[in-house]
Amino acid sequence: MTTTMENPKDVQKDAIVPTFSRTNPFQAKILKNLNINGEGSSKETRHIELSLDGSGLSYVPGDALGIVPSNDPELVASLIEEMHWDENTAVTIGKNGETLPLNEALTTYFEITLITKKILQQAAAFTENEELQNLLSVENAAQLKEYCYGRDLLDMVRDFGPWKATVEEFVSILRKMTPRLYSIASSIAANPGEVHLTIGAVRYTAHGRDRKGVCSVLCAERVTEGDTLPVFIQANKHFHLPESHETDIIMVGPGTGIAPFRSFIQERAVNKATGRSWLFFGDQHAASDFLYQEELEKYQQDGVLTKLDTAFSRDGEEKVYVQHKMLENSKELFEWMENGATFYICGDKERMAKDVNDALITIIETEGSMDRDAAEAHLKDIQKQGRYLRDVY
Template sequence: MPPPAALPALPIPEHAVDALARLTGELDTAGLWWLSGYAAGLAARSAPQQPAPAVAPRLDAATAGRLTIVYGSQTGNARRAAERLAADAEAAGLPVRILRADAYPVRELKGERHLVLVLSTQGDGDPSDDARELHDFILGPRAPKLEQLHYAVLALGDSSYPLFCAVGRKLDERLAELGATRLTARGDADLDIEIVATPWRERALAAAKESLKPLATVTPLRPTATQGTRHDRDQPFSAAVLANQRITLAAGRGASGKDIRHVELSLEGSGLHYEPGDALGLWPRNDDTLVDDILTASRLQGDALVAHGGEERPLRDWLSGKRELTRLARPFVAAHAERSGDAELKALLAEQDGTAFAAWAEARQVIDVLQSAPADWDAASLVAALRPLQPRLYSIASSQRVVGDEAHLAVAHVAFERNGAARFGVASHQLAKAGHDDTLPVYIEPNERFRLPADASRDIIMIGPGTGVAPFRGFVQEREASGADGRQWLFFGNPRFRSDFLYQLEWQRALKSGALDRIDLAFSRDGAAKVHVQHRIRERARDLLEWIENGAHVYVCGALAMGKGVHDALLDVVALQSGGREAAVERLDALQREGRYARDLY
């Protein structure tokens, strides 16, 4: 339908208006903002390249009066926080655009006047993969002077790591060095994000409104319509357990030290859709025995009513489904040290770089702290000191094109002993125990950075030791079902061939059918010397270079430490052709910018 005559002429062909209306009508709020950023990125890339002027270019009113929100997210938390701010800004009448960091053209930074960065810190001080280029540009020598920029930073992190919120802190300080003016002080949010993010968002929005002084209210792209229940992080779907099978050797000679489960969940009736590379989010529940032990150690009653954050519920309910008990956080340990007066805890907390605390906390849970250094707690103070329970994300090990309304997972059951007592990971333990009569609260966490090539003729190289192989099971299923003609090469590793070769029969069938062209294996405990996937990568350097130079996409999934080792191995491989380490770094960075080198690390 053509636009009303009263409106000014549109800068798009008349025939495109209907197509645009149909497209936007099918998108939710997040999709509309993603489309806005995607279109802005296309426009920036297609614009004629002009030599940089000697002085800053004059901005038009639209640019000067716009709020740009850029987010760098590894697990979706920064994206959600940015989307909430964008929704609030739009409702307040501010012209706003929101972009993922790798879709933001860094050359536009010089022209920005109002910028908000929402950035997560991955692991111990690293930027999320989508924010690496922006991070390096702002910290590097090519960053421009930014005297006309007003900015704000919301940093997300995990206080269990020594370099808490390091990425947001560094960029906040660097922007100030470049002459920019803060709209509001940086917010440093721990895993209980909203405690910091909500008041920070209010301050940032108030400051932006004052600075921008909008002259007109922005009309939303489409009116909000009331739809049926949409399952997401805040409204998870109760998924029935269809299968729960151990896929490592449980007993006998050569039994595996790992309990890895293949779990199948039903999404029937949920309306949930996922793409290969996406994750399934699970809202876990703490084990009843652990909750009983916490109550005993703290000498508190489970039926004691506790009011916190606008909710009132019995203490047992708080501990069962609302508080982290299997991961230690520095604020809780600090509060317990103060109450107990324990000298060892205080000395540990006083350590400067935090590495000793991180190693100590990795091997302990809340119950261990309560038992080793008794202290007097009241129910309300304990709930306030513990972090809110967070969902756990698992790479989906299936293609919906193949399995329909199901999602498959490969889950390593985290289980160990501490002082003779069993300790478990909260979500993996729940999944390991789940039976056919159980349902689990789940949602889909999209991972747009970890997608199969749009061009099905492109080759793919998949590096996934241990349960990091999960998304690649979905990749191979998808490529076979869709008739993709690109080649598939898998690198897989684990301790032992006999007990730990996950999905062995499926990979063998895929090789036989041609769905998988090549597989390289590394079993670290089967020989005199430990062999990991990094070793196989270096051994296959020439073939890897040939694949990469012919357009292959490279994917890495698994633990952070493994990802760093694989990255170093890939640098060694690329350096053979690039002429040195520095050139290899630039080459891998370029592949990442092109979307041909993607990592999903945890």
């Protein structure tokens, strides 16, 4: 009898391959970073392609990519200047007592763009500012909530000083930076060793200052091709393609909500799926905001995408949204659903997802000749069958 011995070198090599995760992200090289909005658009949407070579990471359509971002250096500098701190002071991070220079800690480790009730409560110990004590009183709960919305740490230190705390005491009240999750916009079967993202740059003015989304503006302004981003895969078990390639799918994804559906369509093209697919896409202007237009139209010509309905809200006298396009196609949409199609929504939770849900109930009510309650119950049944899936934020 012969036994085969593993080569000790191979064993050793396998043992040291790191597992990349949320706590140990992979430094993914940026292959492409493009603004895919056209001239004249009020938006900036980045299409980013990252290399996963050497990471051992994989994903399925519907999964998300986590990015561990860093804060805007200008915001960090303003905070340090406002507090008259020394950027080189060593401060403690984490529970194990590791230290980093203040500048680096505020850039890479601490969350400084969001403030919470808890942070304000803890900060109140470092100041005698009556306005802050007043804001934290029980009867001012509504004002406190309003204050936290859209403000950051720099606002807090400017509004409620003078401060009597060491740098160490002050950073001890801050939360650790949380990774930002983005729906993956590619199929690994169609793009081996790569992951693509569709990220809308968040910029707005509030309380007299220009604000920037931590991760979206990092991607839009501060990283270019050849740089790396720390990433990990976040599985999304509740948003995936049907197991059968024969199942029809209906996808509603305006704006950056298109991302997972680009991955769905790419995957189905590779798998030569026979099920029909129908995409509802919307944005402001057809000329500048039709994301992935050429790709989608080519998929439609090739028969991979059966139907493509678009709603561009600012192109006509009246605002037209994806839910209006659904209602225009109510008879056919109901037939697809009754024949077993899976319905997907991706995008804005507050308004769009609610409006699309209401439109879907109206379609079931009208085409199924039932009252509103029965239509809602019917949609709940479809959801229980796993045929109504939402990825909303």
